[in-house]
Amino acid sequence: MPTFVYMTRCNGCGNCVDICPSDIMHIDKTYRRAYNIEPSMCWECCACVKACPKKAIDVRGYADFAPLGHSVRVDRDEEKGVIAWRVKFRNGKKDVSLMAPITTVPWGSGQPQLRDVPAPTQEQRDSQHLYSEPETIRMDDGEVHTLKSNGLRMKLGVSY
Amino acid sequence: MAPKTIIEDNIDILVAGAGLGGTGAAFEARYWGQDKKIVIAEKANIDRSGAVAQGLYAINCYMGTRFGENNPEDHVRYARIDLMGMVREDLLFDMARHVDSTVHNFEKWGLPIMRDAEAGTYLREGRWQIMIHGESYKPIVAEAAKKSADKVFNRICVTHLLMDEAKENRIAGAVGFNVRTGNFHVFKSKTVICGAGGASNIFKPRSTGEGSGRVWYAPWSSGSAYALMINAGAKMTQMENRIVLARFKDGFGPVGAYFLHLKTYTQNGLGEEYESKWFPELTEMVGKEYLDTEASHLTHRPIPTCLRNHALISEVNAGRGPIHMVTMHSFQDPHLEEIGWHNFLGMTVSQAVLWAATDIDPKNENPELTTSEPYVMGSHATGCGAWCSGPEDVSPPEYHWGYNRMMSIEGLFGAGDAVGGTPHAFSSGSFTEGRLAAKAACKYIDDGKGEDIKVTNATLDKLKKEVFKPLEHYKLYRNEIVAGSVNPHYHNPRQFLDRLQKLMDEYCGGLTVNYMTNEKLLNIGLKKLAIMEEDLEKIAAEDLHELLRAWELKHRHRTSECVMQHTLFRKETRWPGYYYRGDAMKLDDENWHVLTVSRRDPETGSYTMEKAPLYHLEDVKEDALADKETIAAE
Numbered sequence: 001m002p003t004f005v006y007m008t009r010c011n012g013c014g015n016c017v018d019i020c021p022s023d024i025m026h027i028d029k030t031y032r033r034a035y036n037i038e039p040s041m042c043w044e045c046c047a048c049v050k051a052c053p054k055k056a057i058d059v060r061g062y063a064d065f066a067p068l069g070h071s072v073r074v075d076r077d078e079e080k081g082v083i084a085w086r087v088k089f090r091n092g093k094k095d096v097s098l099m100a101p102i103t104t105v106p107w108g109s110g111q112p113q114l115r116d117v118p119a120p121t122q123e124q125r126d127s128q129h130l131y132s133e134p135e136t137i138r139m140d141d142g143e144v145h146t147l148k149s150n151g152l153r154m155k156l157g158v159s160y
Numbered sequence: 161m162a163p164k165t166i167i168e169d170n171i172d173i174l175v176a177g178a179g180l181g182g183t184g185a186a187f188e189a190r191y192w193g194q195d196k197k198i199v200i201a202e203k204a205n206i207d208r209s210g211a212v213a214q215g216l217y218a219i220n221c222y223m224g225t226r227f228g229e230n231n232p233e234d235h236v237r238y239a240r241i242d243l244m245g246m247v248r249e250d251l252l253f254d255m256a257r258h259v260d261s262t263v264h265n266f267e268k269w270g271l272p273i274m275r276d277a278e279a280g281t282y283l284r285e286g287r288w289q290i291m292i293h294g295e296s297y298k299p300i301v302a303e304a305a306k307k308s309a310d311k312v313f314n315r316i317c318v319t320h321l322l323m324d325e326a327k328e329n330r331i332a333g334a335v336g337f338n339v340r341t342g343n344f345h346v347f348k349s350k351t352v353i354c355g356a357g358g359a360s361n362i363f364k365p366r367s368t369g370e371g372s373g374r375v376w377y378a379p380w381s382s383g384s385a386y387a388l389m390i391n392a393g394a395k396m397t398q399m400e401n402r403i404v405l406a407r408f409k410d411g412f413g414p415v416g417a418y419f420l421h422l423k424t425y426t427q428n429g430l431g432e433e434y435e436s437k438w439f440p441e442l443t444e445m446v447g448k449e450y451l452d453t454e455a456s457h458l459t460h461r462p463i464p465t466c467l468r469n470h471a472l473i474s475e476v477n478a479g480r481g482p483i484h485m486v487t488m489h490s491f492q493d494p495h496l497e498e499i500g501w502h503n504f505l506g507m508t509v510s511q512a513v514l515w516a517a518t519d520i521d522p523k524n525e526n527p528e529l530t531t532s533e534p535y536v537m538g539s540h541a542t543g544c545g546a547w548c549s550g551p552e553d554v555s556p557p558e559y560h561w562g563y564n565r566m567m568s569i570e571g572l573f574g575a576g577d578a579v580g581g582t583p584h585a586f587s588s589g590s591f592t593e594g595r596l597a598a599k600a601a602c603k604y605i606d607d608g609k610g611e612d613i614k615v616t617n618a619t620l621d622k623l624k625k626e627v628f629k630p631l632e633h634y635k636l637y638r639n640e641i642v643a644g645s646v647n648p649h650y651h652n653p654r655q656f657l658d659r660l661q662k663l664m665d666e667y668c669g670g671l672t673v674n675y676m677t678n679e680k681l682l683n684i685g686l687k688k689l690a691i692m693e694e695d696l697e698k699i700a701a702e703d704l705h706e707l708l709r710a711w712e713l714k715h716r717h718r719t720s721e722c723v724m725q726h727t728l729f730r731k732e733t734r735w736p737g738y739y740y741r742g743d744a745m746k747l748d749d750e751n752w753h754v755l756t757v758s759r760r761d762p763e764t765g766s767y768t769m770e771k772a773p774l775y776h777l778e779d780v781k782e783d784a785l786a787d788k789e790t791i792a793a794e
Contacts, residue, residue, distance in 0.1 A: 002370060002373065018205060019205050019207065019208050020204070020205075020208075021204040021205070021208050021209050021210075021213045021378065021380050022204075022373075022378075022379055022380050023203075023204065023315075023339055023380075023705055023708055024705075026705070037705065038705075039370045039373065040369065040370055040371075040372045040373050041373045041379045041380075042373040042379075043213075043214065043373055043374070043375070043378050043379050043380075043510075044373070044374065044509055044510040044513065045208070045213050045214035045378075045509070046214065046509050047208040047213060047214070059509075059513060061510075061513045061514060061516075061517040062367070062369075062370050062371030062373075062374055062410075062510075063369060063370040063371065064367065064368050064369045064370055064371040065367070065371055065410045065514070066371075066410075066513060066514050066517040066518070067517050067518060068517070069517070070513060070516035070517035071516065072505075072509060072512055072513045072516060074505075074509075076295070076296075078296075083295050083296075085501075085505045085512075087501065087505075087512055087516050088516060089515075089516050089519050089521070090516065090517055090518070090519050091519045093519070093521075094516070094519075094521055096501060098498065098501055098502060098505065100272075100293045100295065100502055100505075100506065101272045101293050102272070102293065102295050102296035103270035103271070103272065103296060103300065104267075104270045104271070104272050105269070105270035107270075108303050109270070110268055110269035110270040110300075111269045111300075111303045111304040111307050112304075112307070113307050114187070114190035114191040114194070114307070114308055115190055115194050115308075117191070119194055120191065120192060125192070125603065125606075128257075128551065128553060130188060130258055130261060130592075130595050130596065130599060131187075131188055131191040131192075131265075131595070132261060132264075132265060133258070133261050136260075136261040136264040136265060137225065137226075137257070137258070137260050137261045137264075138225050138226040138260070139226045139264065140226065142225075144257055144258070145225075145231065145232050145253075145257040146257075146553055146554075147253075147553070147554055147777075150231060150232070150233055151779055151780045152233055152253075152777050152778065152779060152780060153777070153778060153780055154249065154250065154554070154555070154556050154775040154776070154777060154778075155775060155776055155777075155778045156556070156773055156774075156775050157753070157773075157774070157776075158245075158749050158753045158774075159776045159778060160240075160241075160245065160449045160450065
């Protein structure tokens, strides 16, 4: 399902151009609306479909193996923290609606600003700890694993 | 209009490519370097870039030590078995001992991880996999990286790493161009953490025409991780270890959740179980040490991914295809049916589209499986990548030269696909590797190792010319023809891509030759790649988009050359089901229980190949326990 853009819905805002990982959503110079310039490099990741405020972008299964007449639509909402899908079969016999969470916290609020947390001590720098360790490894006061703590060594040669 | 040169100077840490590995690096670097200048250069938009752009429905690498599920060494053993012994166990152990901390941070950031309500644990898909609602996995981790970085340059295609001109074999940054503005960007940096990706689309894909974007690994994975490092003269390892995937046909929909959680299974076109009948022949090829079906049955030792591929490929060749995934029984349970659909929508929408288009309801019909063309990457069931230093407290001397995840070039670090010998890191492990690399890079800077880097204007001028040459070449010769794409002076990137894919397929063990190659074929392939390199001087780009494709192609070409060299070097068939050396059809532990290491001399273009010793983790024996201190210090 390379993506395509409906002429009457697109307003040329460029959100899809901005987000496409493959750089294939471009603005047509004549119509000033977006289109897929290179369907054979489209992964059908739907980043553009999800980013379009006008719901102007849809997908049509790849011409070399997907028959016409199907539909997969998606609505992703960061504020509500959910994504909704609707899958319709070619023969009309199946019509599935599905919803899933995309975040458990208000969008963008969970990630820390590490510039503002207490700076690591020299002891931490010299240890094997990463940020938030050892606490976040086992969610208790257990230490980071070492060869010694786990009774291991590195042995040269063939073993299986 | 001539492209402007934009210089970003005095960078401490440059993250080149920000998928899961790169975002992990940028995030963690801020903690250990609160006063450091951290810059990200990414060819797309970090909110949706890299292999996880589309989302994931599982985190495939989680130990669960907090729930008493696994220890790091258990994962190392699993990866060792799956990769037929060829892994860097120091790097794997190091990743595995930190990966849970990464996942717990993700949960704090809002990534929805499913729970097993009764046990209170995360919901397991398999021994290493936990299930998530991960459609927004990438934007969630990108947010963390954006908070940490001083600057994020989206839409910068990094074309070259910059080498220091004051001190030999030391990194000094990177250059590239802005895909939108066409400006030339210079990043002068004390360290570079390469988070760029592995390679899809270097072997002729199974899909054709419009569908050739439907590859298993993202089409924007252009092997840049490898080409950037190889061109800089970094040592590479295990580049022969390409991967072939058994997946749902055409859509390449994932099978992990289907096998492990939904308990679906495969059968041949006659409705029979087929895998086990190929195992005696396989045991003959690889030895009982690697495939002992009785022991596997008793101990739940997994059958390596490549060997299961071999059974599928052989069964189809025997005329008993197609191979089906038996879904009908599981999908009668509405809960499992829903999971089956969510699984695709969260990570491979195409497979849902394809089933809708072909009216395949897995409740009433068992869908087909097939094997893919080969891919070159380093974080799934394969370990291509750079030869990196391991952590001081784990690595033996041959694997350790100072800083964790630093390559054979000073100040150049890696994460994710860039790091060699570390399969089964997946998303969480790649992010963890980025974190490890970032801490080490900060230490490198604090130790004063990155002082007084020097890049001359002459170098920058030369690189700038090279970067934009495809545009110039097009302008020069375009008007010699009336119209169209046939021109005696140049090929466009698409034409070159077809040429590369065809030759890799035919000479390096691709799909149409049933993954078969040999010394003669590989030598012909190398000759063809060398001629192609001459022609690449004449690659033409009509616009900036094609310039991006031109550089992706150059990166794919260099990656392919390295894969070809490594495949030629390892004279054995180590991974039947990934590829076969027809002139050495057996696994040969006597000569090849080693890691392959290559270096391409940037001056001459010639490769030096060597064998590096393999170390395996083993339990310290009972009688030695009393003297643990000494042994740990070994």
